[in-house]
Amino acid sequence: MSDLASDPPFSWGWSSLRAKPVRYVRAILAVSLRLFMGVFFFAAGVNKLRQGWPWSDRLREVFEDHLLELDPEAFGAMFLDHVGIPFYMPIAWVITFGELAAGIGLLLGLASRWFGVLAFWLIFMIGVGGYYDASLLPLGLMCAIVIASRSGHYLGLDRRLAARYPDSRWFR
Numbered sequence: 001m002s003d004l005a006s007d008p009p010f011s012w013g014w015s016s017l018r019a020k021p022v023r024y025v026r027a028i029l030a031v032s033l034r035l036f037m038g039v040f041f042f043a044a045g046v047n048k049l050r051q052g053w054p055w056s057d058r059l060r061e062v063f064e065d066h067l068l069e070l071d072p073e074a075f076g077a078m079f080l081d082h083v084g085i086p087f088y089m090p091i092a093w094v095i096t097f098g099e100l101a102a103g104i105g106l107l108l109g110l111a112s113r114w115f116g117v118l119a120f121w122l123i124f125m126i127g128v129g130g131y132y133d134a135s136l137l138p139l140g141l142m143c144a145i146v147i148a149s150r151s152g153h154y155l156g157l158d159r160r161l162a163a164r165y166p167d168s169r170w171f172r
Helices: 014-019 020-051 060-068 075-084 088-108 112-128 136-148 157-164
Strands: none
Touching: 014 020, 020 088, 020 112, 020 136, 060 075, 060 088, 088 112, 088 136, 112 136
16 A cells, blocks of 8 residues: 555546546445445444344344354354353444444545444454354455555545544544
8 A cells, every 4th residue: 555645646537547547446446345335334233223232132132042053162152152142232232333333434435444444343243253154254355455445535535534634543
C-alpha cells in the first residue's frame, strides 16, 4: 500500500479511466465489495434487532441448540458452555450493534478500514463459537480486502475526513 500523502487523490471520470484503467477497476471492485459487506452486516444487525436478540433469550436458545450439535470435546463446545451461554446477553449486544455499526461504517465509507476490522473480528468470533460454515472463509477474505483497500477514499467519507484530520488513524 502506498502512503496517503504520496498517492494522488482518486477521481471518477473518463479521463481517470483512460489514464489509469487498472486503478479505476480496482477502485470499482473495492467500493463494490465494501458496499456489499456494508449491506450484509447492516441487514444481519437489523435481522437480529427484529428477532429481539439484545433484550431476549434468543441467543441463549441458539447457543444451547448448537451446543447439542457439537462434539463435547471441541473448542466450540467448551467456548459456548463456559463463555457463550453464561454471557449470552452482552454477546447479543456486541453482535447486534457491532453488525449494525460495521454495516453503517462500511456503507458510508467512514473509518472503513476500522469497521472492516470489526467485521472481520465478528466473523472470527462466530467461527470460534463453533459455527463453522463454508461462508466464513470468503467473508473473512472479503473483510481482509476491505481492510487492505482504501475504498473509503475512492467513494466515501474517509477521503474528506482524512483531508480535514490528516494525523488521525481513523480515516487512513
